[in-house]
Amino acid sequence: MVAQDNEMKLMDPEQLSVALIEAQYALKESKGKPNAKSVLILVSGIELAGKGEAVKQLREWVDPRYLRVKADAPQTFNHKQTFWQPYARFIPAEGQVMVMFGNWYSDLLTTAMHVSKPIDETMFDEYIESMRAYEQDLKNNNVDVIKVWFDLSWKSLQKRLDHMDPGEVHWHKLHGLDWRSKKQYDSLQKLRQRFTDDWEIIDCEKEIERDQQFAQHILRTLKHCPDHLKKAKGQWKQAKIPESLLSPSEDVLPKNQYKDELKQLSKKVAEALRFDTRNVVIAFEGMDAAGKGGSIKRIVKKLDPREYEIYTIAAPEPYELRRPYLWRFWNKIQPEEKISIFDRTWYGRVLVERIEGFANAVEWQRAYEEINRFEKDLYDSQTLVIKFWLAISKDEQEARFKAREETPHKRFKITEEDWRNRGRWDDYLKAVADMLQRTDTDYAPWHVISTNDKNTARVQVLEAILKQLKAE
Structure with missing residues (x-):
């Protein structure tokens, strides 16, 4: 909810500083507790409204060692990069507070105002919807997000430009916008009104009130630390376990045929991956x-x-545990990396973390949609996601475990935990069935490959990669 700043009762500055520091340290000490969280502050607004001054004053009122600030000039969107990728590594860990001057909203406004082919209203609103969904995922994973817009009237903006130091006159065209242009000012205000209904909007006519209002919004956010939900609502509806998991195929590919097909397919896959214009995640x-x-x-x-x-x-x-569980994957998948291959993935949330109790029911049941949004964002930024579940029978797994124990250069691959996990075989099948049912999408489909015969499986994996590359 957007606060009504004209109704906000301003605190005494000294009392405000004490309250901020106390809340800051309480947040810092909450790490690992049921109400632990971090705070992400997204700052945007009209130039010369006083964003920098307000953050500077906030730093004077708090312990500056525990308030991080990231300030970047807004960028136009890169069609091969999700809107969150430039910022993902700066998402704060539990107990931390981060202020982002440059953020995905700044980039959206810059893109909408500058590109030769403007974003139409439908596309603009779709971006906003995706951004809010991402922010909700952050909040669900204990990153509290507060968004603050520093507003300034056209008349006041022009007065501040008139009184600027001559050495800083270039600022009136900061970030490519001409702040002397009423047309551009009006366009920006019209755009921001499409998304700031869930922002704190500060009228920046009065500097002292501006700084205190900003700090009090932050104080309120710091102090709001409810315990995390752990009990899921309703009864979980278990998916039916498909036959491909219960009885993986026993088909065997003759060795000579395997060698011929592997040689041809390996070359085709390499060329297809190399020359595809998209990035690929396998x-x-x-x-x-x-x-x-x-x-x-x-x-x-x-x-x-x-x-x-x-x-x-x-x-x-x-x-990594002090951040959203997808955070470590957000940071591994980068637009400059053409081909990324994962041996185990973000699906650990709904597999091992679910089964071993590392994620509670609320967390793993929520994760399917979070993962779907993650993969959809990648797809929309020209990153193809190719997913494989390699299905093996319980008997074949046992045979391979024993073979590993008897092979000197493979013994390192087998551990007591591997044997222990066999006792949860049925639980894993149920979890995999749920995963396949809930995350098999048009933009990131699953390929279930029987691996009872390694040669057959390897050929089928290569064929599936080629098929999905060509189908898109």
Whole structure:
């Protein structure tokens, strides 16, 4: 809800400073507790309204060591980059506060005001909808987002421009906008009114009141720390386990045929990946010993090592646990990286984290839609997501485990935990069935590949990659 600034009762500055510091330290000490969170402050507004001055004053009222500030000039959207990618690594961890001057809204306004082909109202509103969904995902993962618009009338803006230091006159064209142009000012105000209904809007005519209002909005956000939801509403509807998981195919590809097909397909896949104009993310999930590593090895066989990156995903590090669970994947997938291959993925949230209790019911049940939005954002920014579940029978897995134990250079691949996980086989099948049902989409479909015969599986993986590349 947007606060009514003209009704806000201003605190005594000294009392405000004490309250801010107390709230800041309470937030810092909340790490790991049921009400732990971080605070992300998105700042936008009219130039010369006093955004910088307000943040500077806030830093004087709080402990400046625990208030981070990121300030970048707005950029036009890159068609091969999601709106959140330039900012994802700056999402604060539990207990932290981050102010972002440059943010996805600044970029949206810059794009709408500057590109030769303007964003129409429908597309503009679609961006806003996606941004709000992303922010809701942040909030659901304990990142409280507050958005503040610093507003200034046209008349006051012109007065401030008139009184600027002669050495700073270039500021009236800051960020490519001519702030002497009433037409541009009106256009910007019209655009921002399409999305600021859930922002705190500060009238910046009076500087002292502006700074205090901003600080009190931040104080209110810092102090709002309800316990996280842990109990899901309603009863979970379990998906039916498909036959492809219960009884993976036993088809065997003759060795000579495998060698011929592998040679041809490896070359075709390398060329298709190399010359496709999009970025490609290839994601592998599967039971232990299902053949993820072997499949990846065949994908990259004809690629130059400089053309791709392979990520082997293990349990998150402590610093990653203090941020949204998708955060570590947001930061691994970058627009300049043409081919990204994942040995285990973000689906750990609805698989191992669900089964082992690392994520509560609210968290893993919510994750399906969060993942779908994540993959849709990638797809919309010209990144193709190709997903594989490698299905193996329980008997075949046992045989491979024993073979690993008896092979010196493969013993490192088998652990006590691998054997223990076999006791949760049925739980994993249920979790996989839910995953396939809820995240198999037109823009990021699942390919379920039987790996009881490794040769057949490797050929089918390559064929599936080619098929999806050509289908798009």
